[in-house]
Amino acid sequence: MPSPEAPAPETPAADTPAAAPAADAPADADAPALDVPAVVAEVAVVAVAAERAEDTDARKPAPAAKKKKGARRPAAIAPASDAPVVLQISALSKQFGEMRAVDNIELAVRTGSFFGIVGPNGAGKTTTLSMVTGLLRPDSGSIQVNGIDVWANPAAAKRAIGVLPDRLRLFDRLTGAQLLYYSGILRGLDNASVRERSADLAAAFGLEDALNRLVADYSAGMTKKIALACAMIHSPRLLVLDEPFEAVDPVSAANLTEILQKYVAAGGTVVLSSHGMDLIERVCDSVAIIVHGEVLASGTLDEVRGKATLEERFVELAGGRKAAEGMEWLHSFSD
């Protein structure tokens, strides 16, 4: 297997996500290219500086930012209602045997949105996101990314998407550096860009010291971070992240959140699924609640949660909590 030292294969520039728009690019392809590396580099500098700062108080949240118990977080501002739709899901369904995992889902996500998808275990979130990213074929319905039909024109659509799938299947016999290298090269980046972006991403995610180790030897959180770095290396217009914060430590999660917020501020769009209601309320401007494969609520965070918290609204739509009755046997210990 060639090492990252190997020269990059020549790739037609017009076929690269970082180069000129493809002939079938959507109407807004003239928009300035997303400068994800700049965003990541900036966060990397901030992260390193913060780590070196002697005054650790500087990293504590300002008192004003503290959330009072029971108080609702103000919602992030959602894109304007006339902002272009970057992800359109129409009448999407998927059945496994008798089980309808995704049932006629409709969703529209606008450019510049930080969009959260929440739902109980088995609600259909991963199934939906897998269909959106071209990993699982829908039974019916359609998905458009940046105006391109994902299942009619998968190669073009995938150039616009960065994916962090739920069950990570990485080439884990590669080192982190090799994995980043091949992710970039396979997305059509040139050698120099891959190296520069890899260094920026490694610094931003705190993976510099791990780059020469096999990914198979990474912890769960490190694996998540290298997978996310691979998803971002080609500056996609849309990042689809299934449980990105699972197994990630709080400091790394804060770094990651900052990277994603800056990516969104620069015109990117993030769709993520999470069970962390607090995190969704903190970072997302819009949200959808999926239960039993159906979207029961969607819109801006304030539209969905109303006067309640997102967690209260979620519990209400998911059918309420089950009282912890029975299981007395659990209190009669085995010894």
Ligand SMILES: Nc1ncnc2c1ncn2[C@@H]1O[C@H](COP(=O)(O)OP(=O)(O)OP(=O)(O)O)[C@@H](O)[C@H]1O
């Ligand atoms: N390949 C498959 N074959 C059969 N059933 C499947 C398959 N993939 C998913 N399912 C079923 O589809 C339903 C939705 O699963 P999915 O993984 O999309 O849920 P989820 O909302 O992502 O759950 P979680 O929060 O637990 O990750 C579940 O009942 C699951 O068992």
